[in-house]
Amino acid sequence: MREADKPVDSGGPTAGPGPGGDRPPPGPARPEFWRSPLRGPWLTAVLGLVLLGGVVVMFVTGLLSYAAYDPDLARLNDQTPDKGLLGFYLFDWPTSPYWLYRLTQGVHVTLGIVLVPVLLAKLWSVIPKLFAWPPVRSAGQALERVSLLLLVGGVIFEFVTGILNIQLYYVFPGSFYTLHFYGAWVFAGAFVVHVAFRLGRALRAVRTGPAGEHAASDDSGLVTPAPAPPTVSRRGALGMVGAGSAALLVVTVGQSVGGPLRTTALLAPHGQDPGPGENGFQINKTAAAVGIRDADIGPHWRLTVRGGGRQAVLTYDELLALPRHRAALPIACVEGWSTDDQLWSGVRLTDLAGLVGLREHTPHVLVESVQRGGPFSSVVLAAAQARDDRSLLAVRVNGGVLSRDHGYPARIIVPGAPGVHNTKWVTRLSFGEPA
Numbered sequence: 001m002r003e004a005d006k007p008v009d010s011g012g013p014t015a016g017p018g019p020g021g022d023r024p025p026p027g028p029a030r031p032e033f034w035r036s037p038l039r040g041p042w043l044t045a046v047l048g049l050v051l052l053g054g055v056v057v058m059f060v061t062g063l064l065s066y067a068a069y070d071p072d073l074a075r076l077n078d079q080t081p082d083k084g085l086l087g088f089y090l091f092d093w094p095t096s097p098y099w100l101y102r103l104t105q106g107v108h109v110t111l112g113i114v115l116v117p118v119l120l121a122k123l124w125s126v127i128p129k130l131f132a133w134p135p136v137r138s139a140g141q142a143l144e145r146v147s148l149l150l151l152v153g154g155v156i157f158e159f160v161t162g163i164l165n166i167q168l169y170y171v172f173p174g175s176f177y178t179l180h181f182y183g184a185w186v187f188a189g190a191f192v193v194h195v196a197f198r199l200g201r202a203l204r205a206v207r208t209g210p211a212g213e214h215a216a217s218d219d220s221g222l223v224t225p226a227p228a229p230p231t232v233s234r235r236g237a238l239g240m241v242g243a244g245s246a247a248l249l250v251v252t253v254g255q256s257v258g259g260p261l262r263t264t265a266l267l268a269p270h271g272q273d274p275g276p277g278e279n280g281f282q283i284n285k286t287a288a289a290v291g292i293r294d295a296d297i298g299p300h301w302r303l304t305v306r307g308g309g310r311q312a313v314l315t316y317d318e319l320l321a322l323p324r325h326r327a328a329l330p331i332a333c334v335e336g337w338s339t340d341d342q343l344w345s346g347v348r349l350t351d352l353a354g355l356v357g358l359r360e361h362t363p364h365v366l367v368e369s370v371q372r373g374g375p376f377s378s379v380v381l382a383a384a385q386a387r388d389d390r391s392l393l394a395v396r397v398n399g400g401v402l403s404r405d406h407g408y409p410a411r412i413i414v415p416g417a418p419g420v421h422n423t424k425w426v427t428r429l430s431f432g433e434p435a
Contacts, residue, residue, distance in 0.1 A: 109336025154187030
């Protein structure tokens with residue numbers, strides 16, 4: 001889909017008849033500069049409609065991901081500054097089905113990767129529109145062009161930051177959560193304006209098909225008046241885009257689906273191999289990476305449980321002596337990867353609340369880690385999460401003691417919660433107290 005090696009230029013003066021009374025200056029503002037015979041309303045419309053469906057699904061699953069953090073419970077759960085009305089609260093995130101976050105975030109991330117070839121092809125198909133001449137013809141067209149700039153900038157920003165986040169490669173300034181949150185709303189606003197202007201035209205272009213596209217009758221600014229010889233058909237080009245998306249699906253989806261497909265997940269986060277054995281499943285934060293010291297989790301470690309004006313302090317052996325229960329739950333993270341179900345063993349949060357007299361009406365709970373600083377070293381779990389019988393302060397997994405990197409001596413595991421809410425290296429639980 002490359003342009004011809006040498007663009008056609010009439011060589012005439014820059015002034016003369018044309019839109020707005022001026023002929024476009026030499027270069028990309030002239031229609032004959034763009035020579036690919038593939039560009040036209042039909043190809044752009046097909047790609048646009050695919051993106052329309054995909055982006056809507058991504059936006060909805062993104063909102064669900066935001067809701068999963070239970071942002072209204074406490075500022076600890078959502079530290080986005082000045083979010084105002086944009087940070088509206090959807091609902092308390094449920095614990096059933098326990099695989100819900102694994103599904104919604106897996107779809108969000110996998111679909112984002114799969115749409116990359118479609119996005120690149122769509123941007124390629126409309127490049128001439130970015131150089132339309134004159135730049136502004138009317139107030140409506142000015143609004144459309146501004147929305148186009150915000151749309152292109154916003155979609156590139158969201159995809160780039162999202163892909164970097166998947167790889168745990170944080171080269172951008174500030175928090176990924178804040179940047180992606182505001183970028184999503186900028187993109188969404190521009191996207192709505194663009195769809196309002198273009199959806200009708202796109203549907204007509206798809207119905208008409210590519211056969212009737214001619215430069216003389218084209219009002220889209222996409223059909224070149226000087227086409228180069230074709231090297232592939234429009235449908236062939238769409239097939240290439242589809243093949244690229246299918247290839248990305250194969251090397252991405254395994255990180256969410258698991259099973260045999262996990263070995264094909266070439267785009268999953270790497271570099272933190274947990275090794276074999278009971279603790280041999282994916283991690284994000286190692287103990288060393290967040291500054292966990294031997295003294296923090298050694299013999300002097302204590303678990304403090306507070307609530308209702310009472311307090312209980314437990315040693316590790318005293319925690320192990322409490323009644324233990326098991327739950328088979330995955331860990332699912334915002335980066336899109338998730339584990340298969342792991343068999344966790346530990347003390348129910350309701351039983352720990354019972355140590356301070358709150359078992360029957362277990363309230364929300366502030367969970368604090370020995371981790372020093374960093375995002376999500378402390379979180380607040382909703383009352384419904386704390387009351388679920390599968391919500392544990394886990395001390396073992398798959399029959400073995402928790403490894404250091406998986407949160408030894410004790411970690412939270414809650415059905416349906418994002419991975420960052422399954423706090424590791426827990427040292428304090430405060431039931432019903434302000435966060």
